[in-house]
Amino acid sequence: MSTDTTPATETDDGLFADIDLGWEHRKNQLFLGIIFAASMFGVVMLVLLLLDIATDLYVGLTEFNISIVDFLTRDGSRREELSGFRGAIVASVMLMALTAFLSFFVGVGSAIYLEEYAPDTRITRLIEANLANLAGVPSIVYGLLALAAFVNGIGMGPILLGGAIALALLVMPIIIVSTQEALRAVPDGVRNGSYATGATEWQTIRNVVLPAAMPGILTGTILALARAIGETAPLIMVGALFTNRMPFGPFDRFSAMPTQIYNWAAEPSQHFIHLAATGIVVLLAFMFVMNGIAIYLRNKYETEV
Amino acid sequence: MATQKTQETDDSLITTDVQTGSEDRADRSHNTVVRARHLDVYYGEDQALSDVSIEIPEHEVTAIIGPSGCGKSTFLRSINRMNDQIDVCRVDGELSFHGKNVYDEDVDPVALRRKVGQVFQKPNPFPKSIYDNVAYGLRVQGKADDVDCDAAVEKALRGAALWGEVNNKLDSSGLDLSGGQQQRLCIARAIATDPEVILMDEPTSALDPVAASKIEDLIAELVEEYTVIIVTHNMQQAARISDRTAVFLTGGELVEFDDTATIFEDPADDRVEDYITGKFG
Numbered sequence: 235m236s237t238d239t240t241p242a243t244e245t246d247d248g249l250f251a252d253i254d255l256g257w258e259h260r261k262n263q264l265f266l267g268i269i270f271a272a273s274m275f276g277v278v279m280l281v282l283l284l285l286d287i288a289t290d291l292y293v294g295l296t297e298f299n300i301s302i303v304d305f306l307t308r309d310g311s312r313r314e315e316l317s318g319f320r321g322a323i324v325a326s327v328m329l330m331a332l333t334a335f336l337s338f339f340v341g342v343g344s345a346i347y348l349e350e351y352a353p354d355t356r357i358t359r360l361i362e363a364n365l366a367n368l369a370g371v372p373s374i375v376y377g378l379l380a381l382a383a384f385v386n387g388i389g390m391g392p393i394l395l396g397g398a399i400a401l402a403l404l405v406m407p408i409i410i411v412s413t414q415e416a417l418r419a420v421p422d423g424v425r426n427g428s429y430a431t432g433a434t435e436w437q438t439i440r441n442v443v444l445p446a447a448m449p450g451i452l453t454g455t456i457l458a459l460a461r462a463i464g465e466t467a468p469l470i471m472v473g474a475l476f477t478n479r480m481p482f483g484p485f486d487r488f489s490a491m492p493t494q495i496y497n498w499a500a501e502p503s504q505h506f507i508h509l510a511a512t513g514i515v516v517l518l519a520f521m522f523v524m525n526g527i528a529i530y531l532r533n534k535y536e537t538e539v
Numbered sequence: 540m541a542t543q544k545t546q547e548t549d550d551s552l553i554t555t556d557v558q559t560g561s562e563d564r565a566d567r568s569h570n571t572v573v574r575a576r577h578l579d580v581y582y583g584e585d586q587a588l589s590d591v592s593i594e595i596p597e598h599e600v601t602a603i604i605g606p607s608g609c610g611k612s613t614f615l616r617s618i619n620r621m622n623d624q625i626d627v628c629r630v631d632g633e634l635s636f637h638g639k640n641v642y643d644e645d646v647d648p649v650a651l652r653r654k655v656g657q658v659f660q661k662p663n664p665f666p667k668s669i670y671d672n673v674a675y676g677l678r679v680q681g682k683a684d685d686v687d688c689d690a691a692v693e694k695a696l697r698g699a700a701l702w703g704e705v706n707n708k709l710d711s712s713g714l715d716l717s718g719g720q721q722q723r724l725c726i727a728r729a730i731a732t733d734p735e736v737i738l739m740d741e742p743t744s745a746l747d748p749v750a751a752s753k754i755e756d757l758i759a760e761l762v763e764e765y766t767v768i769i770v771t772h773n774m775q776q777a778a779r780i781s782d783r784t785a786v787f788l789t790g791g792e793l794v795e796f797d798d799t800a801t802i803f804e805d806p807a808d809d810r811v812e813d814y815i816t817g818k819f820g
Binding site: 353 | 619621624626649650652653656657659661663664665666667675676678679680725728729732
């Protein structure tokens, strides 16, 4: 057996002896190492961040006797041992619901118009270019706009609706762009099949295009809302600070999760700092759940169409 | 009111004219269902069809053959105005369906497409169940409440020779079928609403030979009830399944239109003979 193999190997060695790939393979390994380190950088940072928060949470729970149940069932307070997160959680959930309501229909509607109806004219291209610009505007600018136009302009005051308008303006370009991408991913053959069956444009969009694009639209919307739930600057601009009571409707004053955390973190007392850490854990939990739903939807439907 | 009457008279005149025309050819007693007169189609600056005149008879299979880019598909899509979907497309001349120019102001392309169905080159079932795919046309056309939807779906699937393969899984997605089954599902979708004309744009070019021959058999049955106009790349297919053949050549010109046997055995035009015998194209 060995006698059979050895001459064959010798022939192979002879066959490729003139090609030296050693250096090329080392370069390949080196490049692989660099890009792997680059991709791990983000993961390491996230782990460090989570560790830091977990430590603060642990210290808060043990040394400052923060009770998770009390934390979730009490509103904010000037007294640190009585302070909780309930008002902020409720405010954030209401904000998300209002923001989704305000931005989803307008955003999806304009995406449908741009993608399915609008002729390819200079005006259409101008709108699309400016949507990309809008998506890049710093969030605090939306806060300023809401402050000037709604909170002060029409005398709305620093109420939850004002914050929801600021956040809705912030996420709308993102929703429009991701909806456009979802609509573009629906194959034209399906549209033509519908038209050729004698369907009108709206019947085609309603019955064929939207159902096929809906997972993509929902994923984009949820990811946009997950970004909005952590936004602090626009809420500070509309005055969502120093409110400890739980809001009962869109016309109440409020402080959402990120602004409450911001508020606590600025306090000199260590107890408040650890309340902030606990709040961050709750906020991150909300974000992870929302991202998880988005990933679930994407995986569930991505095999179709 | 007066205008309306004139219109009606015009239409009936045209129809009579057509019937007289067909009586001349006593052996072909069929009425003309689609007729083009000096039809030009442009995409922007490019002319895709040039002065096409043709009379396509009822209840026959008319094959349209020709080399790539000769305007076969353009002609097919101009019959049911699917060309309207293309912004830069412009149509001159007349293309009439039962004597009515479909490019008249008062013709709604959606209504036209309810009488002229289409099957595409690539099978394009909707991402819905098999049942919903077939019932789609009935629903969008508002017929689903008037007719027995289950019976109509079964009839269409039987008509498309697919019933036996799918009758126990009507709820599963149309996308789970094989390519050939998907194409027959698309044919079922097209015939479920009972159109008069079915346009087919290379319906077998994306299929394997076995699936293609099933579609060919099906076309022979469909022509009992419908008028079939089929664009094909495959000359053998045109020879096998069609009653008439139209040959388009590069430049969007209709070179010859006659009985399939005549086209393949004794074409009048030398260019057609060259094309048929494979000298070019």
